Amino acid sequence: MTRVKAAVCHAYGAELTIEGIDLRAPGQGEVEVRLDAVAICHSDISFIDGAWGGDLPAVYGHEAAGRVTATGPGVTAYAPGDKVLVTLIKSCGSCGSCASGAPVYCSDTAPAEPAMRLADGTVVTKAMNCGAFAEAAIVHQSQLAPLPDDIPADVASLLACGVITGVGAVVNSAQVRPGQTVVVIGAGGVGLNAIQGARIAGAARIIAVDLSEEKLNDAKAFGATDGVLASVDKPWQEVERVTSGRKADAVFVTVGALPAYMQSLRFLARGGTMYAVGMPHSGATAEYEPVILAAVGQGIKGSKMGDAVLARDIPWMVDMYRQGRLKLDELISNRWRLDQINEAIADTKAGNARRNVIVLS
Numbered sequence: 219m220t221r222v223k224a225a226v227c228h229a230y231g232a233e234l235t236i237e238g239i240d241l242r243a244p245g246q247g248e249v250e251v252r253l254d255a256v257a258i259c260h261s262d263i264s265f266i267d268g269a270w271g272g273d274l275p276a277v278y279g280h281e282a283a284g285r286v287t288a289t290g291p292g293v294t295a296y297a298p299g300d301k302v303l304v305t306l307i308k309s310c311g312s313c314g315s316c317a318s319g320a321p322v323y324c325s326d327t328a329p330a331e332p333a334m335r336l337a338d339g340t341v342v343t344k345a346m347n348c349g350a351f352a353e354a355a356i357v358h359q360s361q362l363a364p365l366p367d368d369i370p371a372d373v374a375s376l377l378a379c380g381v382i383t384g385v386g387a388v389v390n391s392a393q394v395r396p397g398q399t400v401v402v403i404g405a406g407g408v409g410l411n412a413i414q415g416a417r418i419a420g421a422a423r424i425i426a427v428d429l430s431e432e433k434l435n436d437a438k439a440f441g442a443t444d445g446v447l448a449s450v451d452k453p454w455q456e457v458e459r460v461t462s463g464r465k466a467d468a469v470f471v472t473v474g475a476l477p478a479y480m481q482s483l484r485f486l487a488r489g490g491t492m493y494a495v496g497m498p499h500s501g502a503t504a505e506y507e508p509v510i511l512a513a514v515g516q517g518i519k520g521s522k523m524g525d526a527v528l529a530r531d532i533p534w535m536v537d538m539y540r541q542g543r544l545k546l547d548e549l550i551s552n553r554w555r556l557d558q559i560n561e562a563i564a565d566t567k568a569g570n571a572r573r574n575v576i577v578l579s
Contacts, residue, residue: 219243220250224277224334224352225559226342230268233560239277239342239352240335244290247359248330251304253284254371256350258559258566258574259379260406261497264474265345266563269499276343277334279350280306283365283374284578293359301371303363303532304355305378306346307523311360321360322523330358351559353578363532369539372553372575373546377535379523380573381546384411384472386524386531387495389419392468396420401457401466401485403448404473405433407549407573408495410440412470414544417441425457425466427485436572440545448477454484465490470521472496479504483516491517553577 220241225234244250262278264270282304286296296302309321316324333356334342334349342349349355365374384407388394400416402409405428416424417440425444426437434445446456458465465487471478473496482492483506498504511517524531538544551571554562562574 220354222353223556224349225279225556226275226277226336227266228275230266230274234266234351234563236557236559238337240337241354241356242331242333244288244293244356245331246290247292248290248356249286249293249296249359249362250288250354250356251282251284251302251362252287252354252579253282253304253350253352254577254579255284255375256282256576256578257375257378257380258562258576260474260566261346261379262351263563263567264497264499271500272345273343275336275340276345277349277351278345279352280346280348281375281379282348282350282355283371283378284354287354296359296362296364301365301367303365303374303378303528304348304350304357305361305363305528306348307361307526307528308347308358309360319527320525321527322525351556351576353556363528366536369536372550372577373539375575376546376549376573377532380407380549381411381535381544382524382526382531383495384408384413384524385415385418385535385544386526387470387493387521388412388415388468390525390531391519391521392470392491392493394419394421394468397422398467399423399425399461399464399487401425401427401469402437402442403427403469403471403478403482403485404475404496405430405437405442406473406569409470409472410436410549410572412472412495413437413440413442418538418543423461425460427453427457430569439548454481457485468493470495474498476502476504483510483518486516488514489516491519494518494520549573550575
């Protein structure tokens with residue numbers, strides 16, 4: 219057993235407590251990673267608040283980077299000392315989804331042996347396959363991607379979720395082409411990366427929609443050509459004006475707010491598609507008029523983790539970061555210690571941060 223500090227959730231909506239937990243040794247196909255940095259994602263907060271259920275006590279956190287400290291049987295691609303990205307994308311490599319190049323939709327949901335326990339032996343849930351709000355984690359080797367030594371861990375951690383989710387939704391899920399028009403609803407961490415993805419893909423118009431003028435200014439720094447306040451009456455009419463009546467080929471809803479989903483189709487051009495990226499709470503519903511979708515050939519499609527394939531997508535994103543074409547440093551609002559995690563979560567919930575990062579070493 220390895221004893222490490224972790225931020226443990228004992229009750230939904232309550233503050234996390236910093237305490238020692240025991241990690242078992244890595245098993246078949248597993249790796250132990252000593253974590254250097256983990257970013258706070260709104261998905262973590264939704265789980266902590268009880269929006270999506272799950273078992274407690276639990277350790278959340280799924281957007282991390284660190285170094286391999288031990289490997290289990292059958293692991294050949296990684297060795298102690300390797301710098302790695304840690305993601306929630308756990309894949310078997312052989313089910314229909316994995317074989318089709320869609321590992322984020324892997325159908326192998328067989329639970330692994332519990333990896334974390336409290337000092338009294340109580341099993342701790344390794345939330346989202348990671349449990350990365352801790353000094354170390356046990357994860358499956360499929361959840362890792364190698365990182366070069368020259369990329370800082372705090373910066374690299376963002377690639378584990380926020381960046382691949384936003385950029386990937388545009389590049390992989392929607393396959394936006396040069397000259398198209400894109401609307402991104404929500405200019406937070408994921409939204410800014412969707413904007414970056416649209417810029418990288420060559421979109422002619424990239425229109426950010428948000429309730430905050432400050433966030434719209436942020437959006438322009440990341441590549442948005444235009445900004446529209448979501449609070450104005452009928453904001454889709456402003457998009458129609460900017461595009462000379464055409465509106466958007468693709469709309470990306472990057473927040474979990476139902477009003478954003480309810481309005482999203484109004485921004486679409488004929489034949490356009492809305493991509494559901496942000497995740498509302500379980501049970502939340504939105505209403506649409508199917509006849510309009512049918513009459514003008516519009517569509518709705520989900521995008522989970524940007525339909526990322528780690529071995530394919532992380533190398534080119536790292537390369538673009540090195541070239542200065544993918545902004546990562548600028549996404550970090552603040553760095554916090556593990557014992558400051560509740561303050562960091564409160565700051566994130568207040569809407570003050572692009573991404574808050576817990577630095578563990």
